[in-house]
Amino acid sequence: MVTVQSISNYDKKHPTAITIGTFDGVHIGHRKILERLINDAKKTNLRSTVLTFFPHPRMVLQKDTEIRLLNTIQEKIKILEHIG
Structure with a gap:
């Protein structure tokens, strides 16, 4: 990766x-999206790519919002690496 x-x-x-998405928590719904992306990319000989954001867009656009994230960017990277 x-x-x-x-x-x-x-x-x-x-x-x-x-x-494209924030993929905070990388829950089962996210995993289904990623699984489909990977499978479709393999079938069509494309590179599967995830575009995610850090900091979270709400942290940038709504500076007074105290958003609590489920994963750090490092944790998200490790989860995405594991998924493939």
Whole structure:
């Protein structure tokens, strides 16, 4: 798995299948989305890609909101690595 911290560092040479979301907690619904992404990408010879956000968009857009996250970014990366 490759982790990219900025869109400007993303390797655009490979065709990709992508899903976008915060994926906080990476619950069963998230896992179903990721499983489908991975399977569809394999069938069509694409690189499966997850675009997620840190900090959480609400932390940026609503600065006074005290949002509590289920996972740190490091934990989220480990979970996503495990899923594939």
